[in-house]
Amino acid sequence: MIDAILESPYIDSLPTLFEGLKMTLLITISGLFLGFILGGIVGLGRLSNSKILRGLSTVYVEIVRGTPILAQVLFIYYGLTEDLIGISINALTAAIVAITINAAAYIAEIVRGAVYSIEKGQQEAGRSLGLTERQTMRYIIWPQAFKRMIPPLGNQFVISLKDTSLFSVIAVAEVLYMGKQYYNVTFEIFETLVMVCVLYLVITIPTSVYLRHLERKLDV
Amino acid sequence: MIEIKDLHKSFGDLEVLSGINAKINQKEVVCVIGPSGSGKSTLLRCLNLLEDVTSGQVLIDGVDLTDPATNINELRTNVGMVFQHFNLFPHKTVLENITLAPQKVKGLSFNEAKESALPLLDKVGLADKANAYPESLSGGQKQRVAIARALAMNPNIMLFDEPTSALDPELVGEVLQVMKDLAKEGMTMVVVTHEMGFAREVGDRVIFMDEGIIQEEGNPEQIFQDPQNSRTQSFLSKIL
Numbered sequence: 001m002i003d004a005i006l007e008s009p010y011i012d013s014l015p016t017l018f019e020g021l022k023m024t025l026l027i028t029i030s031g032l033f034l035g036f037i038l039g040g041i042v043g044l045g046r047l048s049n050s051k052i053l054r055g056l057s058t059v060y061v062e063i064v065r066g067t068p069i070l071a072q073v074l075f076i077y078y079g080l081t082e083d084l085i086g087i088s089i090n091a092l093t094a095a096i097v098a099i100t101i102n103a104a105a106y107i108a109e110i111v112r113g114a115v116y117s118i119e120k121g122q123q124e125a126g127r128s129l130g131l132t133e134r135q136t137m138r139y140i141i142w143p144q145a146f147k148r149m150i151p152p153l154g155n156q157f158v159i160s161l162k163d164t165s166l167f168s169v170i171a172v173a174e175v176l177y178m179g180k181q182y183y184n185v186t187f188e189i190f191e192t193l194v195m196v197c198v199l200y201l202v203i204t205i206p207t208s209v210y211l212r213h214l215e216r217k218l219d220v
Numbered sequence: 221m222i223e224i225k226d227l228h229k230s231f232g233d234l235e236v237l238s239g240i241n242a243k244i245n246q247k248e249v250v251c252v253i254g255p256s257g258s259g260k261s262t263l264l265r266c267l268n269l270l271e272d273v274t275s276g277q278v279l280i281d282g283v284d285l286t287d288p289a290t291n292i293n294e295l296r297t298n299v300g301m302v303f304q305h306f307n308l309f310p311h312k313t314v315l316e317n318i319t320l321a322p323q324k325v326k327g328l329s330f331n332e333a334k335e336s337a338l339p340l341l342d343k344v345g346l347a348d349k350a351n352a353y354p355e356s357l358s359g360g361q362k363q364r365v366a367i368a369r370a371l372a373m374n375p376n377i378m379l380f381d382e383p384t385s386a387l388d389p390e391l392v393g394e395v396l397q398v399m400k401d402l403a404k405e406g407m408t409m410v411v412v413t414h415e416m417g418f419a420r421e422v423g424d425r426v427i428f429m430d431e432g433i434i435q436e437e438g439n440p441e442q443i444f445q446d447p448q449n450s451r452t453q454s455f456l457s458k459i460l
């Protein structure tokens with residue numbers, strides 16, 4: 001019995017898929033990290049008093065959110081680099097850039113939404129005490145807004161993680177791509193795809209459960 | 221001390237204040253009453269520029285708030301405000317709520333700010349709650365913290381916008397008591413309120429507002445016993 005499972009086509013695919021999973025996580029985590037920085041900047045732009053900054057960041061958010069990530073990565077990989085700048089970047093870089101750009105647009109909206117969700121009375125209380133707008137943001141609004149950003153950011157992690165599977169089209173060796181390579185040799189398509197999904201779920205389900213717990217704990 | 225000259229305030233096409241003229245003297249307690257939507261909150265919020273003024277002037281100790289050259293943050297330290305919904309900072313303890321502005325605006329150290337905050341907490345009867353978070357307090361306690369927080373900036377004027385309207389009836393008294401004590405100490409106060417008992421007992425003057433103008437004003441006795449304006453009469457007959 002144990003032998004049957006260990007020898008099964010399900011288990012056999014795992015070493016190959018694990019290689020892919022490492023790549024998937026590498027892209028997701030570095031893309032989200034950079035996306036958080038860029039998204040923070042764009043989010044600040046969305047909240048800015050300057051019309052120009054607000055306009056630019058809105059255009060960015062609308063363009064990125066209004067186009068499919070698959071088109072974006074093809075554009076970055078083939079279109080932008082080769083046609084426009086004349087240099088080619090490797091597929092992994094293109095993938096990380098795509099996640100960064102994409103996550104940044106959504107994170108910018110998370111930042112903006114979290115700040116807007118803080119009751120207006122908080123701002124008013126701060127200002128009525130003589131704090132400047134900047135001080136009010138820093139000491140009163142941001143600390144509360146950060147807390148509210150955590151659950152949607154976790155959600156964004158799950159979304160970006162799944163988005164990386166699209167990068168198999170540019171031959172990034174992430175988990176779905178590795179699965180395809182594997183079943184092209186073994187022809188165990190069903191078993192391999194089951195395991196690919198299992199690997200995603202092993203990450204996404206605990207993340208969601210933890211997020212729900214966190215949401216309750218943070219009371220947001 | 222406060223001088224309001226032909227104050228107009230519009231939100232878009234909606235004119236909410238249509239020419240307010242009033243003077244509030246030092247140590248005076250002025251209660252503002254009037255029906256919902258008459259512009260009471262808006263008037264109060266124009267006194268510390270939480271709303272910008274459409275036209276007219278607000279002078280505080282001779283300084284014109286509507287002059288762009290006026291340092292509005294400095295002016296606000298002199299005008300404390302207490303809100304209907306308390307607006308305490310939920311991520312900060314009671315003590316931190318009170319000491320934040322003295323540290324950041326006046327540049328006091330935490331210990332200096334704490335030293336002046338503790339007597340204030342004592343004054344509002346919450347010395348034992350210094351390290352509690354707002355969510356653990358009752359409405360009445362929250363409002364008393366909010367009063368202490370405003371007082372920590374050492375204002376000469378205190379503005380109250382329906383400070384007891386959000387409270388359970390049994391908690392109203394403790395907040396009004398703190399306000400009475402303040403009045404007794406000679407604080408200049410402008411209080412928007414539905415507490416006619418308070419207006420009668422503590423108010424030096426009552427202003428009745430409707431439709432964005434002051435319809436009638438006078439000492440509490442006059443307004444409550446012998447209102448002249450028909451709007452005042454009908455308003456009072458509804459609520460008394």
Ligand SMILES: Nc1ncnc2c1ncn2[C@@H]1O[C@H](COP(=O)(O)OP(=O)(O)OP(=O)(O)O)[C@@H](O)[C@H]1O
Nearest residue numbers: 231234236254255256257258259260261262263382
């Ligand atoms: N920020 C705003 N934008 C648009 N309209 C506003 C705004 N603030 C107040 N108003 C309008 O101005 C009018 C007066 O409002 P205000 O809050 O001053 O009334 P109030 O006398 O305080 O009433 P209440 O007793 O209900 O608190 C209302 O019609 C209200 O809808």
Ligand SMILES: [Mg+2]
Nearest residue numbers: 260261262382
């Ligand atoms: Mg009001």
